[in-house]
Amino acid sequence: MLRRLTDRAASYHHGMDATEPVFFNPLAEGYIDDPWSHLAEIREQDPVHHLLTGQWGLFRYDDTFTLLRDPSLSVDDENIDMERLERAALLEDVDPDDHNRSILNIDPPDHTRLRRLVSKAFTPRTIEALRPMIQRMVDEMLDQMAADGDTDVVERLAFPLPFDVISEMLGMPEADKDLIRDWSGAIVKMIDPVISEEEVAAALDADEKMGAHLAKVIDWKADNRGDDLLTLLLEAEDDGDTMTRRELRDQVSLLFIAGHETTVNLIGTGIRELLRHPDQFELVRAHGMPATGIDELLRWVSPVQITRRVATADIEFRGKRIPKGALILVSLASSNRDPDFWGPTADTLDLARANAGQHVSFGSGIHYCLGASLAKLEAEVAIESFAKRFGQVDIVGEPRWNGRINLRGLDELIVRTH
Numbered sequence: 001m002l003r004r005l006t007d008r009a010a011s012y013h014h015g016m017d018a019t020e021p022v023f024f025n026p027l028a029e030g031y032i033d034d035p036w037s038h039l040a041e042i043r044e045q046d047p048v049h050h051l052l053t054g055q056w057g058l059f060r061y062d063d064t065f066t067l068l069r070d071p072s073l074s075v076d077d078e079n080i081d082m083e084r085l086e087r088a089a090l091l092e093d094v095d096p097d098d099h100n101r102s103i104l105n106i107d108p109p110d111h112t113r114l115r116r117l118v119s120k121a122f123t124p125r126t127i128e129a130l131r132p133m134i135q136r137m138v139d140e141m142l143d144q145m146a147a148d149g150d151t152d153v154v155e156r157l158a159f160p161l162p163f164d165v166i167s168e169m170l171g172m173p174e175a176d177k178d179l180i181r182d183w184s185g186a187i188v189k190m191i192d193p194v195i196s197e198e199e200v201a202a203a204l205d206a207d208e209k210m211g212a213h214l215a216k217v218i219d220w221k222a223d224n225r226g227d228d229l230l231t232l233l234l235e236a237e238d239d240g241d242t243m244t245r246r247e248l249r250d251q252v253s254l255l256f257i258a259g260h261e262t263t264v265n266l267i268g269t270g271i272r273e274l275l276r277h278p279d280q281f282e283l284v285r286a287h288g289m290p291a292t293g294i295d296e297l298l299r300w301v302s303p304v305q306i307t308r309r310v311a312t313a314d315i316e317f318r319g320k321r322i323p324k325g326a327l328i329l330v331s332l333a334s335s336n337r338d339p340d341f342w343g344p345t346a347d348t349l350d351l352a353r354a355n356a357g358q359h360v361s362f363g364s365g366i367h368y369c370l371g372a373s374l375a376k377l378e379a380e381v382a383i384e385s386f387a388k389r390f391g392q393v394d395i396v397g398e399p400r401w402n403g404r405i406n407l408r409g410l411d412e413l414i415v416r417t418h
Helices: 002-014 036-045 061-068 086-091 110-121 124-128 131-148 153-158 160-170 177-191 197-223 229-235 245-276 278-287 293-301 339-345 372-389
Strands: 048-050 056-058 150-152 306-310 315-317 320-322 327-331 393-395 410-412 414-417
Touching (some): 036 327, 048 320, 061 306, 061 327, 061 339, 110 229, 110 245, 131 153, 131 160, 153 160, 153 372, 160 177, 160 229, 160 245, 160 372, 177 197, 177 245, 197 229, 197 245, 229 245, 245 278, 245 372, 245 393, 245 410, 278 372, 293 372
Parallel strands (some): 056 327
Antiparallel strands (some): 150 414, 393 414
8 A cells, every 4th residue: 555655646746836835744744753844734734634545634733632532433443444445355354253352442432431441550640650669760860871971862761751650550470562563553654645555454453462462461460469450450340330351451552552652752852852942951950840831742743643433424624524324533743833823933942831731732622632631740750850860962863753643753863961
């Protein structure tokens, strides 16, 4: 499919003149390094966009906010009219009986039921109680980074922190971080708008291995219960209703994959952006993270670039009809930089921005990210502690991006601390 898309894009581009609209092409050279200029072109010229791969895209903040808060739309892939999608042929090997049952992929009433059960483990009091543990972990990681001299922020801080936090919360036995990191990285490629045959095969293989691993962990925990999140999820009950083992496995998988990956991206890219904006880095170093600081970093870096909905009936945006069954890709990244909403400073990083909390990086509506408060707490402690610990930090060489269109982040950020 990548080759077909590239050929179609080249043909389309060849026939364009300067007055014709652009088209969304995340395969364009330089897109992963800097998607913002391309997103701005789409947002300005064709914000309700019919993609070459068959999906529809929304790129303006107001449209995004309206769509995400519409409870009539679906997140269940079973409602997609697959004949409209270029990627449909790639998904023929996906077992329809192996439908993911995480709260990210199901509609009410099942979503309401599972969210009510899972939310019992994510109360504000529960999350805030994790602060001392997170601070201890961060301090130990920063000690090691200080000893390293030149050190990789992703390897030493951004990746291990959310992994260790969720493992500690779940009360899981010691796990192979590198193995789970590889599985997770392969699986999340499935949510990119463009994906190759090889990436689909790798994702399906990784998903099977991750599922088998987590099933064993849940069986172990059932016999070794404790004061931890996984025990709480095993025992979560609402009027006699509990999660099945399959449902529980999919919620834990979601925590490790979507929750972990996005927090890695927020911490890694957040630190890079502060280092690229010395005035903002100095603000954190001297005075601590402003109350709106993490929300502004979430707006600025958009750790999740795209989310999706499925049209359950024909809908209209800006005079364009999106048909029932269409997969709608919602550009959170573009919406988070839309000057029609954010004003003339949309392309300015301002940790004191008063309305930064209105970003859409966690979505909105009934599918608002359940782990938002945990991700913000981890990022706050990690980034503020990093800035206060090191008075001067220089980026060494060029950062290496993870190559993902949706969960965009860094694989490597080498810094020299002083």
